[in-house]
Amino acid sequence: MQHDNLVEIEDVAFDYGARPVLKGINLTAKRGQVIAIMGSSGCGKTTLLRLIGGQIKPCQGAVRVAGESLGELNQAGLYRLRRNMGMLFQFGALFTDMTVFDNVAFQLREHSDLPEDAIRDMVLMKLHAVGLRGAAHLMPAELSGGMARRVALARAIALDPQLVMYDEPFAGLDPISLGITGNLIRRLTDTLGLTSILVTHDVHESLKIVDYVYFVSEGVIVAEGTADDIRESDLSYVHQFVHGEAEGPVTFHYPAAPYVEDLRLGRQSA
Amino acid sequence: MLKESIARVGNRTLQGVGRIGFAVRFFVAIMLHSGTAFRRFGLTIREMYFSGVQSLVIILVSGLFVGMVLGLQGYETLQTYGSEDALGILVAMSLVRELGPVVAALLFASRAGSAITAEIGLMKATEQLSAMEMMAVDPIARVVAPRFWAGVISMPLLAALFSAMGIFGGYLVGVQLIGVDEGSFWSQMQSAVDFERDILNGVIKSVVFGIAITTIALFEGYDAPPTAEGVSGATTRTVVTSSLTVLALDFVLTAFMFRGLS
Ligand SMILES: Nc1ncnc2c1ncn2[C@@H]1O[C@H](COP(=O)(O)OP(=O)(O)OP(=O)(O)O)[C@@H](O)[C@H]1O
Ligand SMILES: [Mg+2]
Numbered sequence: 001m002q003h004d005n006l007v008e009i010e011d012v013a014f015d016y017g018a019r020p021v022l023k024g025i026n027l028t029a030k031r032g033q034v035i036a037i038m039g040s041s042g043c044g045k046t047t048l049l050r051l052i053g054g055q056i057k058p059c060q061g062a063v064r065v066a067g068e069s070l071g072e073l074n075q076a077g078l079y080r081l082r083r084n085m086g087m088l089f090q091f092g093a094l095f096t097d098m099t100v101f102d103n104v105a106f107q108l109r110e111h112s113d114l115p116e117d118a119i120r121d122m123v124l125m126k127l128h129a130v131g132l133r134g135a136a137h138l139m140p141a142e143l144s145g146g147m148a149r150r151v152a153l154a155r156a157i158a159l160d161p162q163l164v165m166y167d168e169p170f171a172g173l174d175p176i177s178l179g180i181t182g183n184l185i186r187r188l189t190d191t192l193g194l195t196s197i198l199v200t201h202d203v204h205e206s207l208k209i210v211d212y213v214y215f216v217s218e219g220v221i222v223a224e225g226t227a228d229d230i231r232e233s234d235l236s237y238v239h240q241f242v243h244g245e246a247e248g249p250v251t252f253h254y255p256a257a258p259y260v261e262d263l264r265l266g267r268q269s270a
Numbered sequence: 271m272l273k274e275s276i277a278r279v280g281n282r283t284l285q286g287v288g289r290i291g292f293a294v295r296f297f298v299a300i301m302l303h304s305g306t307a308f309r310r311f312g313l314t315i316r317e318m319y320f321s322g323v324q325s326l327v328i329i330l331v332s333g334l335f336v337g338m339v340l341g342l343q344g345y346e347t348l349q350t351y352g353s354e355d356a357l358g359i360l361v362a363m364s365l366v367r368e369l370g371p372v373v374a375a376l377l378f379a380s381r382a383g384s385a386i387t388a389e390i391g392l393m394k395a396t397e398q399l400s401a402m403e404m405m406a407v408d409p410i411a412r413v414v415a416p417r418f419w420a421g422v423i424s425m426p427l428l429a430a431l432f433s434a435m436g437i438f439g440g441y442l443v444g445v446q447l448i449g450v451d452e453g454s455f456w457s458q459m460q461s462a463v464d465f466e467r468d469i470l471n472g473v474i475k476s477v478v479f480g481i482a483i484t485t486i487a488l489f490e491g492y493d494a495p496p497t498a499e500g501v502s503g504a505t506t507r508t509v510v511t512s513s514l515t516v517l518a519l520d521f522v523l524t525a526f527m528f529r530g531l532s
Contacts, residue, residue, distance in 0.1 A: 053404050079406040087404045093397035107405050110412070 005064075006031045006163055006195045007052055012061035013219075014047060021047050023219035024061070029163075029212075034189050034196040036206045038241065039216035042254060045199040046090055048216070049165045052197065053087055054078045065163065083111060086156035090167040090199075092148040094140040094155070100127070101136040104155045111159065126154040129184060131177070145172040150181065157188060163195050164188070170202040178202070182209045203242050207231060215241065293489045300418050300485070303411035313416040314423070321382035321417070322424030326431070328377055333432035336369055337361060337439025344440070345448055357450050358459030361440030362433075366463060366472045367528070370433035372520050375479035378421075378428060379512040383487035386417055387508040390491025391501035399492075414492065418484045425480025426473050433472070471527045478523060479516050486512040 007029040014022040021044040029035045037045050050056050051063050054070040063070045065081055073081065094103050104123045108114060114122075127133045130150040140148060149172060156164055166185065170178050186209040189196045200206045207213070207227045215223040215238060223230070223238045230238055256262065307314050344360040390413070393399050399409045437459075444450045463469065487508045494504035 055400060055403065082404055082406040085404065089397050089401055091397060093401035095398055110407050
């Protein structure tokens with residue numbers, strides 16, 4: 001049976017050791033949608049993607065992908081599910097001992113018996129889509145940060161997965177590549193009917209292409225809505241984020257002792 | 271004070287035992303996921319190239335020098351008893367039984383073992399292993415197991431080359447330089463070295479060392495904290511731990527293999 005919601009996250013909590021990172025997140029991604037997860041740095045967006053990918057298990061609540069609860073799957077089940085997932089890692093995570101071409105071809109070679117000719121065509125098509133067909137022979141060390149990220153994007157979509165997760169696809173891109181990448185994500189989602197989950201800081205670029213946005217703060221969803229809802233929202237949190245204001249409910253600082261105390265300004269004499 | 275230090279010792283012991291437990295589980299996982307390494311043997315060959323061929327030069331050169339030193343020292347001692355004809359036996363026995371497997375293993379640990387740890391550790395630190403898992407490819411099967419089998423296959427070959435070079439070095443010094451009779455050098459060696467007792471046991475030793483070194487190297491890399499210090503610390507630990515393990519295992523194996531022999 002087809003589930004309308006490809007990803008369902010229900011009341012999920014997660015902590016790394018003592019520090020709670022997520023405290024009860026609810027989130028759904030409908031098939032064919034691009035959804036964005038936004039939030040200040042360190043609020044747990046990457047963690048959320050890792051939960052959806054099944055790399056870490058929630059301490060509480062359930063993560064369901066295509067109707068299957070990840071917590072109940074064994075490794076084989078998880079791997080079966082992951083064949084339909086693509087993930088763009090925040091720092092690319094390209095295989096440094098392979099060329100760009102082999103990186104993109106990796107899954108095709110691992111998971112299919114396609115002849116090398118067919119693989120070649122498919123890889124070059126994906127690389128063309130991110131504008132790097134000419135870089136196929138380069139090693140990852142020879143790429144710039146933005147190029148590496150685009151290769152990682154090509155690799156994430158190599159098998160035409162149902163669900164693609166992008167961890168900051170826009171970071172380090174110039175305005176031109178940024179617009180193209182945004183459109184690419186939208187176009188892939190529409191033409192291939194896949195579902196995209198986007199983690200990003202780039203409010204303006206992502207609002208152009210997303211269907212639905214979630215704002216995460218302090219481990220919970222503080223706001224959600226369609227792109228238009230978000231633009232017009234007068235929630236102070238969203239407003240601050242959309243307009244990039246320094247003052248507001250979002251704190252820029254990781255929890256710390258009071259600044260004055262830390263700098264020991266209180267102690268005048270030596 | 272005393273209580274604290276006792277607690278610290280206990281804590282470290284527990285940690286050490288825990289790590290041994292993890293290493294054993296890791297080893298079992300490698301065994302269970304070795305199918306790919308054999309089905310796609312090209313992966314293993316590639317790693318044999320990296321770990322085996324790159325250790326080749328250091329192994330050959332060291333073997334030659336160790337053999338030459340054996341030739342000199344052996345001649346000095348044997349000459350006192352007037353039995354310098356037995357030089358061939360001495361050189362070959364020491365190399366095939368002990369020095370070949372042990373020294374080649376120590377060199378392999380520092381040349382290839384450290385490289386394996388650093389490579390796996392960096393792959394982990396840069397999320398390449400996570401990326402592989404997310405692509406539904408098991409890193410143990412795809413990355414770890416081929417390296418393991420490559421090491422296990424390379425080690426006896428390298429030890430054999432070490433011994434061969436060593437015997438050649440002993441020949442150069444003993445026969446060509448000092449002038450021991452060439453005929454008795456080779457013929458005494460041939461009649462004294464037993465295939466099963468000497469050569470086969472030497473091969474068994476080096477296979478065991480290969481298993482130990484690659485398991486330690488892979489485990490340290492896989493278990494390394496994903497930072498620069500984490501990886502460099504793991505690399506050092508690989509060399510220290512696997513060298514000590516090789517020496518300890520050598521004692522145990524020798525005790526079993528040669529006890530009670532003349
Ligand atoms: N492996 C880990 N061990 C311990 N704490 C971690 C680990 N990974 C992340 N954290 C903590 O969890 C919190 C959330 O991290 P996460 O990487 O999910 O943030 P993020 O929202 O993706 O941030 P950014 O936008 O900067 O990438 C951070 O405060 C971080 O300190
Ligand atoms: Mg992140």
